[in-house]
Amino acid sequence: MLAEGLDTLIRALAEDGFQVVGPTIDQQAIVYGEIKATSDLPRGWTDLQEAGTYRLQRREDEAYFGYVVGSHSWKKYLFPPVTLVASADLGENGWRMQTPEPDPVKYAFLGVRACELAAIRIQDQVFLGGPFVDPTYEARRSRAFIVAVNCTQAAPTCFCTSMNTGPRCDSDFDLALTETSSGFLIEIGTDAGQVIAALLPVRPANSTEIDQAEIARQRAADQITRRLDTDGLRDLLMNNLRHPHWEEIAQRCLSCTNCTMVCPTCFCSSVSEVPDLTGEHVDRERHWDSCFNLDFSNMNGSPTRNSISSRYRQWMTHKLATWHDQFGSSGCVGCGRCITWCPVGIDLTREVVALRDTTGNDLSRLSDSNAESAEANR
Amino acid sequence: MTSAITAPRFDPWRTHAVRVARKTPEVPGVFTCDLAIQEATVASTYRFAPGQFNMLYIPGLGEIAISICDDPQSRGSVAHTIRIAGNVTHALSELAVGSTLGLRGPFGVGWPIDEYRGRDLVLVAGGIGLAPLRPLICHLLAHRQEFGEIHLIMGAREPSGLLYSAEYSAWQDGGLNVYPTVDRGDDSWPGHIGMVTAILDRLPLCRPAETVMMSCGPETMMWYAAQIAIDRGVRPESVYVSLERNMNCAIGLCGHCQFGPQFLCKDGPIFSYNRVASIMKVADL
Amino acid sequence: MSNVGRKQPVSIVTVYKGNTAMTMDQPNLLKMLCATRFAEGLSHEHLACLCRAGRLVRLSPNQLLFREGDTEDEVFVISSGHVRLAMNIPGRGDVPFLTAGPGDLVGWSGLISDGRMTATATTVDETTLIALSGKRLQELCNCEKDLGYVLLRRVAQVLSQRLLSTRLQMLDLFEKEQTQKVS
Numbered sequence: 001m002l003a004e005g006l007d008t009l010i011r012a013l014a015e016d017g018f019q020v021v022g023p024t025i026d027q028q029a030i031v032y033g034e035i036k037a038t039s040d041l042p043r044g045w046t047d048l049q050e051a052g053t054y055r056l057q058r059r060e061d062e063a064y065f066g067y068v069v070g071s072h073s074w075k076k077y078l079f080p081p082v083t084l085v086a087s088a089d090l091g092e093n094g095w096r097m098q099t100p101e102p103d104p105v106k107y108a109f110l111g112v113r114a115c116e117l118a119a120i121r122i123q124d125q126v127f128l129g130g131p132f133v134d135p136t137y138e139a140r141r142s143r144a145f146i147v148a149v150n151c152t153q154a155a156p157t158c159f160c161t162s163m164n165t166g167p168r169c170d171s172d173f174d175l176a177l178t179e180t181s182s183g184f185l186i187e188i189g190t191d192a193g194q195v196i197a198a199l200l201p202v203r204p205a206n207s208t209e210i211d212q213a214e215i216a217r218q219r220a221a222d223q224i225t226r227r228l229d230t231d232g233l234r235d236l237l238m239n240n241l242r243h244p245h246w247e248e249i250a251q252r253c254l255s256c257t258n259c260t261m262v263c264p265t266c267f268c269s270s271v272s273e274v275p276d277l278t279g280e281h282v283d284r285e286r287h288w289d290s291c292f293n294l295d296f297s298n299m300n301g302s303p304t305r306n307s308i309s310s311r312y313r314q315w316m317t318h319k320l321a322t323w324h325d326q327f328g329s330s331g332c333v334g335c336g337r338c339i340t341w342c343p344v345g346i347d348l349t350r351e352v353v354a355l356r357d358t359t360g361n362d363l364s365r366l367s368d369s370n371a372e373s374a375e376a377n378r
Numbered sequence: 379m380t381s382a383i384t385a386p387r388f389d390p391w392r393t394h395a396v397r398v399a400r401k402t403p404e405v406p407g408v409f410t411c412d413l414a415i416q417e418a419t420v421a422s423t424y425r426f427a428p429g430q431f432n433m434l435y436i437p438g439l440g441e442i443a444i445s446i447c448d449d450p451q452s453r454g455s456v457a458h459t460i461r462i463a464g465n466v467t468h469a470l471s472e473l474a475v476g477s478t479l480g481l482r483g484p485f486g487v488g489w490p491i492d493e494y495r496g497r498d499l500v501l502v503a504g505g506i507g508l509a510p511l512r513p514l515i516c517h518l519l520a521h522r523q524e525f526g527e528i529h530l531i532m533g534a535r536e537p538s539g540l541l542y543s544a545e546y547s548a549w550q551d552g553g554l555n556v557y558p559t560v561d562r563g564d565d566s567w568p569g570h571i572g573m574v575t576a577i578l579d580r581l582p583l584c585r586p587a588e589t590v591m592m593s594c595g596p597e598t599m600m601w602y603a604a605q606i607a608i609d610r611g612v613r614p615e616s617v618y619v620s621l622e623r624n625m626n627c628a629i630g631l632c633g634h635c636q637f638g639p640q641f642l643c644k645d646g647p648i649f650s651y652n653r654v655a656s657i658m659k660v661a662d663l
Numbered sequence: 664m665s666n667v668g669r670k671q672p673v674s675i676v677t678v679y680k681g682n683t684a685m686t687m688d689q690p691n692l693l694k695m696l697c698a699t700r701f702a703e704g705l706s707h708e709h710l711a712c713l714c715r716a717g718r719l720v721r722l723s724p725n726q727l728l729f730r731e732g733d734t735e736d737e738v739f740v741i742s743s744g745h746v747r748l749a750m751n752i753p754g755r756g757d758v759p760f761l762t763a764g765p766g767d768l769v770g771w772s773g774l775i776s777d778g779r780m781t782a783t784a785t786t787v788d789e790t791t792l793i794a795l796s797g798k799r800l801q802e803l804c805n806c807e808k809d810l811g812y813v814l815l816r817r818v819a820q821v822l823s824q825r826l827l828s829t830r831l832q833m834l835d836l837f838e839k840e841q842t843q844k845v846s
Contacts (some may be wrong), residue, residue, distance in 0.1 A: 088435075088438075088480065094416075095437050097392075097393035097394070097437075099391045131629075132629035135391070238638075268632060269626075269631070269632045273439060282438050289634075296634060297624055301463070310662035310663070
């Protein structure tokens with residue numbers, strides 16, 4: 001398919017009742033928003049990322065998907081930042097409680113990366129895989145159409161290869177695109193994808209085009225240098241809950257919650273009471289919350305996790321260790337967002353190295369290895 | 379489409395309108411609220427297991443997890459013993475009989491009682507921790523022949539803090555050995571003074587390896603009770619504790635009540651000591 | 664052992680000294696001592712040695728066993744029944760702080776120090792105690808270091824349990840820690 005075919009794809013999805021959302025530029029970042037036409041896409045832009053750093057930069061070409069990932073993830077559509085979960089009305093016979101019918105919105109996600117497909121699989125497990133199913137997530141997820149786009153470049157913060165989540169989109173998409181200099185190679189993942197693909201100006205790819213796409217995808221894989229050694233990681237963390245390094249991280253961590261907000265798998269939330277002015281109608285709104293918030297662990301007026309070290313430990317051990325116990329996989333997909341968007345550049349892969357190198361509470365080795373790993377990551 | 383669609387399931391946010399049928403003062407700062415589910419079809423099918431909890435909801439103020447303290451066989455209303463601790467419990471204490479509020483539940487995993495028919499049981503309760511054990515006690519009294527010796531050690535700060543004390547003699551008559559004890563006694567209190575652990579220390583256990591301990595109370599109390607029970611030959615996997623953390627959604631989707639690899643609302647609040655021992659003494663987990 | 668439903672006043676206290684105590688032949692005393700929790704970890708020979716310094720004391724409810732501040736020779740292992748320990752605070756009277764029961768050791772000052780009692784002990788119900796002469800036990804321990812080690816080790820264990828219990832009581836768990844489960 002030629003690049004112009006993208007507009008046909010967006011139109012076809014819209015005509016099928018989908019609200020098409022995808023990458024667009026807002027406030028000097030690539031975010032996910034409504035896409036009406038290819039002109040909304042960040043054509044010719046890329047993102048420079050490092051720990052604590054994110055900048056947009058012009059590309060030398062006019063690629064539509066020549067960036068990595070921004071601060072947004074698709075969870076904002078499947079698990080919205082604010083959701084009405086219930087409401088209550090005061091009538092003659094007292095309070096009556098209702099739960100809303102899930103919003104029948106149909107999203108088509110354009111530009112889902114392999115790590116993001118993995119994140120969606122992980123949130124499927126959280127919201128759909130247990131004894132309780134979240135109605136909002138279920139409704140949105142079951143209707144969603146996924147157009148994946150293979151990465152053709154990687155950021156220094158990427159480590160999907162360590163988490164076995166990318167960079168190649170293998171499954172869980174309706175359509176998958178690989179962008180090359182001559183257009184897009186399309187793979188069809190589902191029957192629904194087939195139906196949409198039939199409406200597009202496509203022809204069978206020739207071997208040169210297939211090779212070109214493979215080279216482009218391989219380029220992304222080759223660019224990934226960051227590693228997270230997951231070997232025995234669960235036990236490493238759970239056996240070191242009292243390690244002094246948690247306190248060392250807390251000296252840097254601001255407990256700002258950025259890492260949890262940008263993480264495509266973090267799912268913590270709280271429900272707030274929102275009464276109207278009469279007090280006779282109350283909406284119960286669920287909003288994203290974070291284990292870094294002090295009052296998140298409040299129990300009878302005092303927080304269980306009173307220190308930043310205990311909150312960072314909660315986040316990291318959940319993400320990389322206890323997630324396995326709960327959901328059968330790591331909670332990390334290696335997208336690197338928490339590294340990029342941390343205002344002080346805390347990098348969980350480095351913190352794991354520090355913990356691994358100093359297991360046994362050896363304080364002298366701790367400071368040495370910090371210097372080493374800092375060197376190694378420079 | 380790329381999804382794991384399943385048949386429509388029950389909506390975990392569905393909240394039933396309930397009416398305050400009765401309010402009973404218990405010990406100071408604690409009261410019991412009997413709630414009648416308004417919708418007849420829901421009321422007639424509502425069942426719970428001993429140890430489970432409900433989310434009680436006051437619109438505009440919020441929800442709170444309260445364990446059910448009723449006899450699992452009782453019908454018509456569901457009793458909750460509540461300690462006044464925060465906004466919602468305070469508002470609950472001020473609700474008049476006849477007021478409406480919301481209830482979601484039951485949630486959580488109850489006491490694993492069916493696994494332990496034929497065994498000797500030691501129940502250890504502290505303060506309001508007796509509330510979630512009361513449905514179990516009702517169940518045991520109704521099925522007394524199915525179990526061996528049953529001991530209940532109940533601790534409170536002072537004699538006036540002994541929850542459900544009016545029922546102890548009936549429980550004793552029903553075949554439970556009830557051992558109330560208080561931290562602080564006086565001359566008007568003829569009973570035992572000391573921690574539940576002191577009684578547990580010298581409790582006659584005929585067959586410790588066949589004995590099951592179930593405890594609910596302050597974590598520190600449960601921890602040392604577990605140590606003593608295990609020292610005395612009770613198997614660690616037969617020791618159960620009921621843990622407490624902040625619960626928000628009650629369905630394992632909000633993250634608030636996480637404790638190591640568990641969500642207390644969904645995987646607990648009752649755990650075998652085995653499962654949580656390694657993390658119970660990790661501060662601020 | 665349970666006090667369910669019973670509310671008897673405990674203000675009338677009689678003193679056991681002298682005539683209410685009774686002696687018993689050694690084999691029976693040994694049998695009773697062996698049956699207590701205190702005997703755990705002590706050999707039969709050692710227990711028999713202890714019994715040579717002992718006698719049996721049987722008391723009815725509300726009898727004074729010893730009084731805070733007094734010097735006593737005997738230490739007691741409770742065989743059955745309960746003893747309430749209290750300390751006197753001027754203006755508040757006797758403040759009870761612990762109920763000791765079967766297997767517990769009371770009056771241990773006689774064994775490891777000068778025998779000055781740090782509490783007043785009163786029986787709660789029909790109580791049988793094995794009274795051991797502190798002086799004779801100290802002599803025994805001095806002569807037979809092996810017995811001395813084992814006995815004092817056991818006493819240390821018992822006291823450490825008592826210390827833990829006291830600490831938990833002191834922590835005021837039911838007041839400070841909100842115990843409303845799952846809320």
